[in-house]
Amino acid sequence: MKKVKLSDIAKMAGVSSITVSRALSTPEKVKADTCEKIQKIAQELGYIPNLMAKGLKSRSNTIGVIVPTIINPFFASAVKSIIRSANKTGYNCLFFTSDESQKIEQNAVNTLISYNIDGIIIAVISEDENYTPAYFSTLEKLHVPVVLLDRHIEAPHICGVYLDNVDSGYKLGKEVLLNNYQRVLIVSGSANSKVANSRLAGLKMAAEETHSNTIIDVIKADFNTQLAKELVQDYLSQHKPDAIIGLNNQITLGALEASVSHHYQLGADIHFYSIDEITTAKHFGISIPCIRHDVEEFGYHAVTQLIRAIESEQCDKLSDIIIRGTVVK
Amino acid sequence: MKKVKLSDIAKMAGVSSITVSRALSTPEKVKADTCEKIQKIAQELGYIPNLMAKGLKSRSNTIGVIVPTIINPFFASAVKSIIRSANKTGYNCLFFTSDESQKIEQNAVNTLISYNIDGIIIAVISEDENYTPAYFSTLEKLHVPVVLLDRHIEAPHICGVYLDNVDSGYKLGKEVLLNNYQRVLIVSGSANSKVANSRLAGLKMAAEETHSNTIIDVIKADFNTQLAKELVQDYLSQHKPDAIIGLNNQITLGALEASVSHHYQLGADIHFYSIDEITTAKHFGISIPCIRHDVEEFGYHAVTQLIRAIESEQCDKLSDIIIRGTVVK
DNA sequence: TTGAAAGCGCTAACAG
């Protein structure tokens, strides 16, 4: 059986296709009882509109979402909340992962353009402050609005939804320093990650303000588990900190694993703190005080900003939104 | 700036659009140097094909993927491997989550049909053996091939990629029974979940074969964390098992948490076993022997089967694929 | 309130 199309319904209802089109998408433009009849027939035939045909003529009502990976629960939840927000507003989402590869990221953007998406929400691949991928100029030329997620890029006309990283660092620092630990290890992201550096700056602010005698060591790793684990293992063979602060969830996981391999008892010999929640910690009975961000909020703002940009056709005037986290013990 | 289209390239190259179309998608049908020239121009102009227009005429080369949630790492990895396999074969993926809701699932299917997808890979919302959603008949009528993922549904013409659940239960059972525990608790999925029941059957087979004196208790929960946690908490206030077997990763997490709340030391007072890997366990230094399934394999087969169905246009003749797990300590 | 015509960008079918 072929797909039911507008003209099939039109034939049955004894009207033209355009009337059917109107009855289904702008019912106020069609006489009430015609409208009702058409909708009933559409229902019965199980009509499903062809977005390909629609998107060829008009806006697709679809937004593209790209994140580096869904294995990281932070992005998984962000995606979930974005999809939910978008659907509520009548937009579909096409979702891609860039898999930490610049090439795949570029492809994903191209594919989204291929699908005539109305706008893009993207968490770019790199934390590097100087990462400026080629596709930004393409998107700008095509007037496709972009909302950056979490990772900032220097581009004057692009708005974003970010975390208040300095604040996160500061709050977590205050929390840690309450304990008068002798030695604390901070495991940061890469040296040219703006996110990592801001979080670090916040921590340092807290430390300076507190005038504590705690010895604070800093390791620069990156935002993945593996490197953090290795570097913390090295560190632990020389020092024994009372607490370790991971500047994102992946780092904290790496630090935990390193500590386990040195036979420390988690949460007793060494206490852990994290920016980003370690959602599985509670299952293992380990308490990891953290900065939790309201991810629903995150998705909501990203979608709202994007849709405003789409519907006002002013990609370039929207402000950034900064989301502040809260300490959770 | 408007999007570059075939006719723009055609004009510049002094040929017709159809030649450009051929040069870009079936270059062997165009004279070599014309072809080269066209490709160069396309490159320079940054041509990105319009899939909406293409999909209107011909196959979209896009497959739809629906899973209940990406918060569950099993599905997250499955999606990842599906996307990777599909891209390798020249297919795009449109990805949706059904968020454990029948309505959202139905919508997702409709949206996919709207996008003219060539086929669908779906892990259905429910474990219930008798769940038969309405969209299956729609998809059948439209000749859209479907490959089921993980969760089986009784529909003669639909093939799937499943885990060998009996085998998983059996292998894990053997592993557990090596230890001569006095009392073991099995936390299963819901009573009418085929997956859960098969795993349970496998465990029982192992137990019968072993003639051990181990007392085996069974709790029927469901495949989510919360209920498992609550039921195990109740159980633990009456009995103290030496080991707990979770029949999927979410259940095991719930069981862990319940045990923590009863102040048992994980992996010492109570040992844990799981079907599906608990990927985070290693970060916490807890060893949870499990049945691990090769998720790459899973994605690969799902995509391969689907594409065979699409390209042969015989949706109904493909066999099921059963993936067997391995014990990982 | 409804309809007819035209066209979105691309490609299948057929000619040349």
Next chain:
DNA sequence: CTGTTAGCGCTTTCAA
């Protein structure tokens, strides 16, 4: 090897 024609299903524009 290349071009012409036509049409995919829908909506915009203009007219009735």
